[in-house]
Amino acid sequence: MNIFRIAGFEMRKRRPILLVAQSYNRREELDPLKRYADIYWLQDLDEGERARVLPQVEVVCSHGWPKSFDRETVSKMRSLRFFQAGNAGVNSIRFDLLDKKVVICSNAGSYSDEVAEFAIGLMLAAGKRIVSFDRQLRAGVYARQRLDDLGRRVAYFRGKTLGVVGYGGIGRATARMAKVFGMDVLAFGRHPIKDGEVRPLSGREGLSRLLKESDVVVLAVPLTKATKGMIGKKELAVMKSNAVLINVARGEVVEKEAMYAHLSTNPDFAYATDVWWPDKGGVESFSPDLPFLELDNFIGSPHASGPSAIISGRVGKGIVENLTRYFKGLPLKNVVDRSEYI
Amino acid sequence: MNIFRIAGFEMRKRRPILLVAQSYNRREELDPLKRYADIYWLQDLDEGERARVLPQVEVVCSHGWPKSFDRETVSKMRSLRFFQAGNAGVNSIRFDLLDKKVVICSNAGSYSDEVAEFAIGLMLAAGKRIVSFDRQLRAGVYARQRLDDLGRRVAYFRGKTLGVVGYGGIGRATARMAKVFGMDVLAFGRHPIKDGEVRPLSGREGLSRLLKESDVVVLAVPLTKATKGMIGKKELAVMKSNAVLINVARGEVVEKEAMYAHLSTNPDFAYATDVWWPDKGGVESFSPDLPFLELDNFIGSPHASGPSAIISGRVGKGIVENLTRYFKGLPLKNVVDRSEYI
Numbered sequence: 001m002n003i004f005r006i007a008g009f010e011m012r013k014r015r016p017i018l019l020v021a022q023s024y025n026r027r028e029e030l031d032p033l034k035r036y037a038d039i040y041w042l043q044d045l046d047e048g049e050r051a052r053v054l055p056q057v058e059v060v061c062s063h064g065w066p067k068s069f070d071r072e073t074v075s076k077m078r079s080l081r082f083f084q085a086g087n088a089g090v091n092s093i094r095f096d097l098l099d100k101k102v103v104i105c106s107n108a109g110s111y112s113d114e115v116a117e118f119a120i121g122l123m124l125a126a127g128k129r130i131v132s133f134d135r136q137l138r139a140g141v142y143a144r145q146r147l148d149d150l151g152r153r154v155a156y157f158r159g160k161t162l163g164v165v166g167y168g169g170i171g172r173a174t175a176r177m178a179k180v181f182g183m184d185v186l187a188f189g190r191h192p193i194k195d196g197e198v199r200p201l202s203g204r205e206g207l208s209r210l211l212k213e214s215d216v217v218v219l220a221v222p223l224t225k226a227t228k229g230m231i232g233k234k235e236l237a238v239m240k241s242n243a244v245l246i247n248v249a250r251g252e253v254v255e256k257e258a259m260y261a262h263l264s265t266n267p268d269f270a271y272a273t274d275v276w277w278p279d280k281g282g283v284e285s286f287s288p289d290l291p292f293l294e295l296d297n298f299i300g301s302p303h304a305s306g307p308s309a310i311i312s313g314r315v316g317k318g319i320v321e322n323l324t325r326y327f328k329g330l331p332l333k334n335v336v337d338r339s340e341y342i
Numbered sequence: 343m344n345i346f347r348i349a350g351f352e353m354r355k356r357r358p359i360l361l362v363a364q365s366y367n368r369r370e371e372l373d374p375l376k377r378y379a380d381i382y383w384l385q386d387l388d389e390g391e392r393a394r395v396l397p398q399v400e401v402v403c404s405h406g407w408p409k410s411f412d413r414e415t416v417s418k419m420r421s422l423r424f425f426q427a428g429n430a431g432v433n434s435i436r437f438d439l440l441d442k443k444v445v446i447c448s449n450a451g452s453y454s455d456e457v458a459e460f461a462i463g464l465m466l467a468a469g470k471r472i473v474s475f476d477r478q479l480r481a482g483v484y485a486r487q488r489l490d491d492l493g494r495r496v497a498y499f500r501g502k503t504l505g506v507v508g509y510g511g512i513g514r515a516t517a518r519m520a521k522v523f524g525m526d527v528l529a530f531g532r533h534p535i536k537d538g539e540v541r542p543l544s545g546r547e548g549l550s551r552l553l554k555e556s557d558v559v560v561l562a563v564p565l566t567k568a569t570k571g572m573i574g575k576k577e578l579a580v581m582k583s584n585a586v587l588i589n590v591a592r593g594e595v596v597e598k599e600a601m602y603a604h605l606s607t608n609p610d611f612a613y614a615t616d617v618w619w620p621d622k623g624g625v626e627s628f629s630p631d632l633p634f635l636e637l638d639n640f641i642g643s644p645h646a647s648g649p650s651a652i653i654s655g656r657v658g659k660g661i662v663e664n665l666t667r668y669f670k671g672l673p674l675k676n677v678v679d680r681s682e683y684i
Contacts (some may be wrong), residue, residue: 023488023489024488024489024490024491025490026490063489108681112499113500114498117466117470117498117499117500117523118466118470118496120466121463121466121467121469121470122472124459124460124462124463124466124467125463125466125467125472125473127463128459128460128463128643128646128647129465129643130472130641130643131467131472131473131646132463133642134477134641134642135476135477135480135641137628137635137642137643137644138477138635138636138642140629141629142644144628144644146365146366147365147366147405147649147652148366148367148368148649148652148653149366150644150646150649151648151649151650151651151652151653152650152653154460154646154647154649154650155648155650156455156456156459156651156653156654157439157459158459158649160454165651171648177523179382180518180519180522180523181459181522190488198454224569268544269560270396284484286479286484287482293479293480294480298672299472299476300475300479300483301470301471301475301476301479302479302486302492303473304470304471304475304492304495304496305470305496306493307489307490307492307493307496308488308494308496308497308498309491309493310490311490311493311494311498311500312498323404
């Protein structure tokens, strides 16, 4: 509780209200925040309680955008000043519904090591054809190959080139792991990259060079106006015919139709993705409306790279740290620039 | 050609004959050996040529045991002194047919980095359920999970323990890569292990401790009398219920029936293998007679971890180096102790 003394009187500042929307149950992680705020859990509130609490909510902490947060509900949160996302990517936030005075922060960085490890897993599973081999063996259609033909189909990554598109936490962690495999790393980012271990690239030409020279490309950008569809027909056309493209960013960073056409006509090219295009309702869908799941050179996982960071506790730690900064009036981390999204 | 001068006379030593049996075609790799020997390729010889050449063959270089090398054929190679395997594992050699005076060398070490990279690929593909996810998504049976449940199912390997069984070239290379992922490494070997980066273990108790403490176990032993069936019911019983067992050694190192029973009753345990049990004819079979390929916690690849080392040229280099040692009369590498196999 915040207690002030003014002219000998003890003044109690009304404690801020923090509303938490999480689909998983690790409430004890937020216990340290009880020192600064009264915490309500969205799923606990019935209609009456919501009507009473919403106007007083100063801070929302949410993993994804809650389904119940429609225009009417959000408009009731008149005291809202701060929105802390549990996710690293904040593209699902309805920026149009949040007043401009509301500061929005992502939880970027809390998933970096976990997602990077998964990205390396997708690289190996795709490049070494582990998923495809297993499927063919199960179907009983695997045909024994001459050793040199088999060896040619199984990528060996030492000495190969990895291109990282987006050099934030995930990109840097992926680059670090790839270096250990003996890979040469090209890194593309918006901001100047100062990292002696990688070759930095920027601008349209930089991206084009990265795509041309890389054996593996990892997409690790946030989904913004600038990155939506950044990998389309032209970009795929300059890539190596046997490249592996890994997407741990968001489905829409890649143009769906262009990707399908490219995979259909380039059997040695592989697309391994943990993230998917949205359905008509805007929700990420694991059943794409083009038959990617029938292609041998497509590998999909159900947005599974990040959640292990919930279990390792890093996600909760990131949330608590930034909310503590907010309540203490300290500079915030990962403040989102709305202009990149709306 | 070896030319000697004795008392003013030029003496030509008869050039040794090297017979090569390779199912793949990279003949130019052996060109440096032409300085020391006349090279014949088994697949080029018709019956008459074979009858003429076999008695003169001093050296055989073979990838696997050639099908045509039956008792009668081998008995014709009266001049045979040296057998250089192209493989790292020599369990397929018919030791019973080779006279004791024939020195046998494996090509151990030439595949280490490639197989280790593949082993790490299997570890990630299994532990992160990449193969299983992709299969469920393709079948349309993947059920969305709560983020914490999903996070619990996807292994994150930083800080976890890797146990390496067999600390030769492949074992050491695997340990090195795992260290970079931030894993703690236990190493079990026949010989004393001097490697400050890992915790060495030996003896039956050492193996048992490794199996108990490891989150991931990689089998990287040669298949010998001592290692056949070394992972059976008792060994599996002490392992963690959600461990990942990787086999890049040989199928028979693991007891088939025990493995099947263990996978059937421990759904969180995974067996990811690149090597398979032999069929009744003794040939490694990708269609096991127990329905492993119907289990969700089994991952199989068709002995695909090594052949990329043929393409990278390391296999040919290993062969040429050791054969050169033989022709020059220098100490040989990877001499096989027959008593471990017969």
